[in-house]
Amino acid sequence: MQPLEIKALELKATVLKSLDEFIHEHALAFFVVAIYLLLALLVWVLCGGLRRKFPNQSNICAGIGIVIQPHTPPLPPPPIILNEYDPPDCDGDNYWE
Numbered sequence: 001m002q003p004l005e006i007k008a009l010e011l012k013a014t015v016l017k018s019l020d021e022f023i024h025e026h027a028l029a030f031f032v033v034a035i036y037l038l039l040a041l042l043v044w045v046l047c048g049g050l051r052r053k054f055p056n057q058s059n060i061c062a063g064i065g066i067v068i069q070p071h072t073p074p075l076p077p078p079p080i081i082l083n084e085y086d087p088p089d090c091d092g093d094n095y096w097e
Contacts, residue, residue, distance in 0.1 A: 023030050
């Protein structure tokens with residue numbers, strides 16, 4: 001490794017070590033500050049902070065067409081088909097006639 005890379009790694013290690021000590025000693029304050037910063041970032045993003053702004057472009061609204069179908073009554077239920085071999089209704093006296 002080159003001496004410049006070694007110094008960069010040493011600097012990175014010292015920064016991470018000092019950050020670790022800070023978080024260990026002031027955990028609650030770090031947590032509260034981090035929560036408020038993340039909430040502010042979330043509000044900024046949801047308000048359009050990441051949206052590109054083009055100065056020569058007007059607002060474009062796409063139209064949405066809604067077609068309402070007329071109400072049609074439901075289809076009647078299919079007829080009930082009895083078994084072919086059921087005898088027809090009769091009074092019993094002239095069944096075979």
